[in-house]
Amino acid sequence: MTLNQILFSQVLLVAFSACSAFAIEEREWKDSSGHYRVKAELIAYNSKSVVLQKTNKELLSMDVKDLSAEDKKFIQSIKRKAKTYGAVDSLKTWTMQSGLKVKGRVVEFARRDVKFQLEDGKIYVNDRPLENLPGVYQEMAPGIVNHFEKTFLKDNEGVAKWLSGLTNQEKSFTCEGVLFELENGDRYGVPMFFFSKSNQSALDPSWKRWAAAHKDETQQDQESFYLRAQAQATDENVEQIRHIAQVNLQIQGYNAGLFDLWEVALYPPNGFNYRPMYVVVPGRNSDDAARAALQKQPNARVGSISKIRRRR
Secondary structure, eight states: OOOOSOTTSOOOOOOOOOSOSSOOOOEEEEBTTSOOEEEEEEEEEOSSEEEEEETTSOEEEEEGGGBOHHHHHHHHHHHHHHHHHOOOOOOEEEEOTTSOEEEEEEEEEEEEEEEEEEETTEEEETTEEGGGSOHHHHHHHHHHHHHHHTOOOOSHHHHHHHHHTSSSSEEEEEEEEEEEEETTSOEEEEEGGGSOHHHHHHHHHHHHHHHHTTTOHHHHHHHHHHHHHHHHTSOSEEOOOOOEEEEEEOOTTGGGOSSEEEEEEEEOOTTOOOOOEEEEEEESSHHHHHHHHHHHSTTOEEEEEEEEOOOO
């Protein structure tokens, strides 16, 4: 999606299907062969992927095309219910590192310009009077200026004094962050630097993948979908974003019974931003499984390794 509009301005809704308003209990999900099975709760879905949350709170993403016919049918039934009753993300309360609380629904990643301007002693943000913006965004104004200007403005009176000292009494900043929909339906951006350090650390890989795909709208939409799923999987008061691992299935020849199947967790090395994944590979033992998994991601760090029970 081309993001030409500015921070604090309303944007068109990005069409998506996420976790529905009605409860979706834990169930067993299977791949099309029936060999790979996982008990999990459906967190979010779109036309390409489902995001599942296991009992231990780990998040997995599976391609819809890899699901069993039964699971695909289940997704279709959820879509019909969502069309009838409405599918919405629940409102979450996000506590910023300053203690500021933002309650809203996550929409997508965004990069926007923010212009501060002083006219007749009144502060305008992107041509809108600051006093007309929601209270939470009035509180954010000094923080935005402080971040980019390395100043220590305590309040919006300080912002006004700072603007009055500029030649044109205006200044623009480019902010990167997350677009929120508030309770009243308005949509505003929260710059990344406002989030807690733990959330910044968890959001950063997804943000970098989103930014790298600036010419690929489909990939950007997918990263924004994962962002909404991560937010949906957290507790009512968001304290930490959980990573989503992609399930990569390689189970050809398993029926011959010559080897077992293993689920191997692979994590990116420092400095790399690809998504953590669970690779399902054949092997006679865990060492074989680790070697097979590393053939897919040679620089990855191997995590947990577990044997998949053989289908009876």
